[in-house]
Amino acid sequence: MEFTRFDHDQASDAEFDEVARFLASMDAADRPGWSSRSATALADFLKNRQSFGYDVSLWLGSEASGGAERLTASCWLNLALSPENRQTVLVEIRVRPDLRRRGIASDFLRALTPMIRVAERDHVIGSTTSHGPGELWGASVGMKPTLRYVRQVLRLGDADQSLWDRPVPDGYRFEDWTDRTPDRLVASYAVALQAMDDAVSGDLQWSQPRWTPERVRETEERLAATGNAARVVAAVDEASGEVAGLTQIAVSATRPEVVEQLDTSVRREHRGRGLGLAMKAAQLRAIAERPGLERVKTDTADLVHMAAINRALGFQDESEDVYIEADLAEIEAALATDS
Known part of the structure; x- marks a missing residue:
């Protein structure tokens, strides 16, 4: 061998x-x-x-x-x-x-x-x-x-798209972009990314990145250089103008049939208002129009809350790992x- x-x-x-x-x-x-x-x-x-x-x-x-x-x-x-x-x-x-x-x-x-x-x-x-x-x-x-x-996994051919009709919670507006975070939002976007520190991690010896605006830009530039893309939906607090939460997907230039859900995070002071569900629903409504897209893949260690949100949007469990x-x-x- x-x-x-x-x-x-x-x-x-x-x-x-x-x-x-x-x-x-x-x-x-x-x-x-x-x-x-x-x-x-x-x-x-x-x-x-x-x-x-x-x-x-x-x-x-x-x-x-x-x-x-x-x-x-x-x-x-x-x-x-x-x-x-x-x-x-x-x-x-x-x-x-x-x-x-x-x-x-x-x-x-x-x-x-x-x-x-x-x-x-x-x-x-x-x-x-x-x-x-x-x-x-x-x-x-x-x-x-x-x-x-x-x-x-969410199979778009079998999906009940009415499950994605979720209103934007009061006091917020949703913004979306591909590749580059708007300059006016990049600082609070980094703070919202850092909210992943609270993600379920069990005993896993893995540390979340220390996000700064500079690191956000470095990550965006590295991804853009490959021809791939990250699409973001962000919830912006109307009162402060800051990013309160976000959800990301990765889009591959050579795999148009599948996209992968990346991080979804909500800053602690904005939790409990349905932002996670509403942001992910908005993301699905947008990407469902992509030519040739068949599946959305994701995984989560939050077996109670986030897994339930995904199921409410039509995702099906594929395996427990x-x-x-x-x-x-x-x-x-x-x-x-x-x-």
């Missing part, structure tokens, strides 16, 4: 097609109905791998079979770039369903640990299906569950014992 980094700069179209089909086959097995990346979208994602605050790489497992190489496993390896999480790497190892429970995932992780050391990361976070085989495997390599969350994590030294010790 060999584990190598997928060289997207040198890969041919045929190789991208093969890898995209392989990843889609595992999505079909583990996340039926989930939207997989096409070969073109995969190439774009890897080309712009630092768009969303991570240095992303794709690693593949393969073995000889009948005189040819066949793919057996994959790993997304994401190095966090934010100063608050520079010690952390995110990993998602997946093995072909017919090859599971043979130690491939452990061998894969063992092969990656030297590279993680070289990258000067000492904390590892993974994700897998909650209470499933992946969580049990995580325990065998020293990783503990720290935060459970639900993946949800969990973050598992450990210090790299703990993983190395567990793998040494297992070898």
Whole structure:
């Protein structure tokens, strides 16, 4: 069994097609109905791998079979770039369903640990299906569950759009933009982003960014340079003229069929007035007009409040997942014992 980094700069179209089909086959097995990346979208994602605050790489497992190489496993390896999480790497190892429970995932992780050391990361976070085989495997390599969350999807073809008819709460107006926050709002927009500090985080060792107007601009410029976009709906307090809350979606230039819900946050002093539901409904009314759009994806660890808001807008639960994590030294010790 060999584990190598997928060289997207040198890969041919045929190789991208093969890898995209392989990843889609595992999505079909583990996340039926989930939207997989096409070969073109995969190439774009890897080309712009630092768009969303991570240095992303794709690693593949393969073995000889009948005189040819066949793919057996994959790993997304994401190095966090934010100063608050520079010690952390995110990993998602997946093995072909017919090859599971043979130690491939452990061998894969063992092969990656030297590279993680070289990258000067000492904390590892993974994700897998909650209470499933992946969580049990995580325990065998020293990783503990720290935060459970639900993946949800809205299929526009089946959506009841009347669920999006939500009024703007009294005392607020909604503004929306793509890519660049208006200068007059950027300072209070940064404050509203910081309200994510209150998001449900369980025992997850992950820190929210320290948002400033300058950091907002840096993030916007990095995303715009990739050809992708972030669309924002913000609730503005009429009395103060400041952003009270916001909801964001990511729009990919090469995946017109799907958009991904990012953060939704409301400043503490404005909570309890229905802003979250109303902002997300306004966002859906706007993006539903996008040509070719089929799905909106999201996930949330707020299994009570935010998950219920999403369901009220027509989202359906796709899977219940969990973050598992450990210090790299703990993983190395567990793998040494297992070898």
